[in-house]
Amino acid sequence: MSDGARRARAIRAMVVSHMRASYREPGGLFWTYGFPILLSLVLGLAFRSRAPEAPRVAVVGAEAPVVAEKITRGGEVVAKVEARDVAERALRTGKIDAMVITEGPAVEYRFDPTRPEARLAKALADHELQKASGADPKVATKDTIVTEVGARYIDFLWPGLLGLGLMSTGLWGIGFSLADMRAKKLLRRIVATPMRRSDFLASFLLVRVVLLLVEIPPLLIFGRLFFSISVRGSPLALVLTLLLGALLFASMGLLLASRSQNPQIVSGLINVVSFPMYLGSGVFFSASRFPPAVEPFLRVLPLTALNDALRGIVTDGAGLSEVHRPLLYLLAWNVVVFALAVRLFKFR
Amino acid sequence: MIANDVPAVHTRGLVKIYDDTVAVAGLDLTVARGECFGLLGPNGAGKTTTVEILEGLVDRSGGTVEIFGRTWEADERWLREQVGVSFQTTHLQEKLTVREILELFRAFFLEGKPVAQVLEEVRLVEKADARYETLSGGQKQRVAVACALVGRPALLFLDEPTTGLDPQSRRALWDVVHTFREAGGTVLLTTHYMDEAEKLCDRVAIVDHGKIIASGTPAELVAQIGAKEVVTVRLAPRDDTSDDATVETARGSLVEALEGALGVVSVRREPDALAMTVRELHDSLPALLAILAARGESILGLTTHRATLEDVFIELTGRQLRE
Numbered sequence: 170m171s172d173g174a175r176r177a178r179a180i181r182a183m184v185v186s187h188m189r190a191s192y193r194e195p196g197g198l199f200w201t202y203g204f205p206i207l208l209s210l211v212l213g214l215a216f217r218s219r220a221p222e223a224p225r226v227a228v229v230g231a232e233a234p235v236v237a238e239k240i241t242r243g244g245e246v247v248a249k250v251e252a253r254d255v256a257e258r259a260l261r262t263g264k265i266d267a268m269v270i271t272e273g274p275a276v277e278y279r280f281d282p283t284r285p286e287a288r289l290a291k292a293l294a295d296h297e298l299q300k301a302s303g304a305d306p307k308v309a310t311k312d313t314i315v316t317e318v319g320a321r322y323i324d325f326l327w328p329g330l331l332g333l334g335l336m337s338t339g340l341w342g343i344g345f346s347l348a349d350m351r352a353k354k355l356l357r358r359i360v361a362t363p364m365r366r367s368d369f370l371a372s373f374l375l376v377r378v379v380l381l382l383v384e385i386p387p388l389l390i391f392g393r394l395f396f397s398i399s400v401r402g403s404p405l406a407l408v409l410t411l412l413l414g415a416l417l418f419a420s421m422g423l424l425l426a427s428r429s430q431n432p433q434i435v436s437g438l439i440n441v442v443s444f445p446m447y448l449g450s451g452v453f454f455s456a457s458r459f460p461p462a463v464e465p466f467l468r469v470l471p472l473t474a475l476n477d478a479l480r481g482i483v484t485d486g487a488g489l490s491e492v493h494r495p496l497l498y499l500l501a502w503n504v505v506v507f508a509l510a511v512r513l514f515k516f517r
Numbered sequence: 518m519i520a521n522d523v524p525a526v527h528t529r530g531l532v533k534i535y536d537d538t539v540a541v542a543g544l545d546l547t548v549a550r551g552e553c554f555g556l557l558g559p560n561g562a563g564k565t566t567t568v569e570i571l572e573g574l575v576d577r578s579g580g581t582v583e584i585f586g587r588t589w590e591a592d593e594r595w596l597r598e599q600v601g602v603s604f605q606t607t608h609l610q611e612k613l614t615v616r617e618i619l620e621l622f623r624a625f626f627l628e629g630k631p632v633a634q635v636l637e638e639v640r641l642v643e644k645a646d647a648r649y650e651t652l653s654g655g656q657k658q659r660v661a662v663a664c665a666l667v668g669r670p671a672l673l674f675l676d677e678p679t680t681g682l683d684p685q686s687r688r689a690l691w692d693v694v695h696t697f698r699e700a701g702g703t704v705l706l707t708t709h710y711m712d713e714a715e716k717l718c719d720r721v722a723i724v725d726h727g728k729i730i731a732s733g734t735p736a737e738l739v740a741q742i743g744a745k746e747v748v749t750v751r752l753a754p755r756d757d758t759s760d761d762a763t764v765e766t767a768r769g770s771l772v773e774a775l776e777g778a779l780g781v782v783s784v785r786r787e788p789d790a791l792a793m794t795v796r797e798l799h800d801s802l803p804a805l806l807a808i809l810a811a812r813g814e815s816i817l818g819l820t821t822h823r824a825t826l827e828d829v830f831i832e833l834t835g836r837q838l839r840e
């Protein structure tokens with residue numbers, strides 16, 4: 170048997186063993202499939218698109234019935250005539266969004282400008298009142314209503330969950346299992362065989378690639394069936410992105426588990442590394458929601474690049490050329506992290 | 518591949534120092550090819566440390582190590598193919614079955630043994646498809662030995678391979694060692710069972726405080742302490758009312774008197790008995806009984822056996838094994 174063939178045989182045997190072990194771990198299945206599916210169901214339902222409720226205002230004063238009728242005419246605002254004290258109480262407790270007072274020469278709006286709904290209620294009520302009172306619009310406009318697949322929260326969330334999944338399966342699946350192997354001296358037992366150490370590490374990366382083939386299709390099918398999300402961009406770009414992401418986080422798992430004898434410390438490290446990406450890499454909300462001062466730091470995180478690329482491909486229909494920048498960036502991360510991991514990794 | 522005249526294991530001046538412990542303190546050892554060599558010694562003597570240095574898994578602080586005339590530094594790749602190891606405690610992949618684990622280890626080696634044959638040898642055929650996590654301690658231990666065998670090594674390191682095994686499994690493991698040696702294999706093992714060392718090993722070395730304090734064939738070692746027989750007597754507790762200190766003094770002087778008797782090599786106090794190693798029973802026994810009678814001791818029981826490695830061990834290390 171040639172040396173190449175026997176090395177290939179050893180690596181294949183390692184990969185098969187890892188796969189068996191990971192699929193016999195019930196927790197593993199949950200984190201791969203259950204978690205993203207559950208999370209997307211919960212968040213997808215919570216943030217599903219629906220018609221917003223019409224703002225509610227109370228109208229008080231002498232002219233109240235007339236004004237209320239005018240405000241209601243367009244169907245955009247719900248207006249009710251109320252006694253002054255009732256209306257004031259309703260405003261205080263948020264039962265109505267604004268109060269319209271019809272006493273004296275000017276119509277008075279009372280509302281809390283720090284509440285977006287209140288400002289909307291005031292603006293809409295005013296607009297309806299002006300229109301019904303015969304004011305001419307200065308500029309001609311028309312409304313086109315958009316409720317398209319691709320603009321929903323779930324469309325934003327879903328690619329981010331794929332990225333998050335790659336991160337946690339890589340860091341935990343590789344990092345924690347290596348830490349555990351080291352603590353149990355299983356690493357040492359493997360070192361006592363002719364298997365090459367570099368082949369041993371490579372087998373872990375290979376496992377992630379193979380698992381990717383098993384993990385991703387069910388998630389894509391789920392997204393399609395439940396949320397009608399389809400990949401609009403280049404499938405090749407998607408495969409490449411997933412591959413780079415999976416390999417990067419697998420190497421990062423190797424790196425985090427490269428030294429410590431104690432699995433607790435490794436799990437601490439994994440938490441420290443993943444937490445900023447969990448929140449800051451635009452999984453649940455866009456990274457641009459952070460103050461501008463923080464954003465450059467979030468741009469550095471590899472999960473941010475991965476999510477950008479995934480979102481570009483899945484939602485915006487990007488091809489390879491459009492996402493080449495985040496992909497090159499991920500590639501650079503891969504090279505650096507893997508080189509460090511191989512250098513620092515201790516087998517004993 | 519391996520020259521015939523080189524020893525399987527050859528180490529000189531082996532030293533291992535941990536932060537504040539000298540685990541191995543200048544140890545010389547040569548194991549010939551085809552030999553079964555046993556390392557004996559009390560807990561913490563440095564057996565495991567020595568073996569793991571020889572296995573190329575622990576860095577040494579000093580000395581030289583050659584396995585089949587080669588060093589780990591220069592020829593690790595080649596040596597790994599020749600050496601099978603079984604640790605004192607081994608954890609393998611919990612979720613894999615015994616067969617899967619052996620197939621994995623088999624795949625690491627260029628040449629190997631059929632997994633089915635190894636399962637047979639270590640008597641794990643019935644458990645072949647059980648997950649490792651469901652095995653008993655003794656069964657796990659046998660899987661570890663099987664992993665060492667499956668690469669068809671020329672040299673086998675077994676660190677306490679039979680600790681925790683039931684009598685049948687121990688015997689089965691002895692058979693494994695015999696079969697392995699019949700095929701020309703060399704074995705270096707550690708054990709706390711003296712009967713096992715006597716049965717399995719051509720030569721043994723007794724290690725204490727990181728040094729070899731005696732070595733040779735089991736028979737040579739027994740001859741070395743100059744005694745052939747061990748007499749053990751159980752004495753009735755003294756029913757006088759004297760306090761502990763007085764009893765202690767009386768026992769002390771009794772031991773001294775016995776040590777002076779004809780042909781007695783040593784006297785050892787055991788919890789409620791005295792064990793005397795003697796050269797010849799027919800010389801010493803009457804003298805010993807006379808002394809006991811003269812002191813008014815009443816004998817509850819008396820047994821004799823031929824001196825064994827265990828007596829040598831206790832004699833040399835001053836400690837009862839498995840204490």
Ligand SMILES: Nc1ncnc2c1ncn2[C@@H]1O[C@H](COP(=O)(O)OP(=O)(O)OP(=O)(O)O)[C@@H](O)[C@H]1O
Nearest residue numbers: 535536538540558559560561562563564565566567
């Ligand atoms: N990694 C380590 N760090 C510090 N001290 C160690 C280490 N390993 C072993 N020692 C010390 O070295 C000495 C020899 O230990 P070793 O395990 O070689 O003994 P042993 O003869 O195998 O004992 P046992 O019969 O109990 O298995 C002990 O005092 C032990 O505490």
Ligand SMILES: [Mg+2]
Nearest residue numbers: 564565566605
């Ligand atoms: Mg030991």
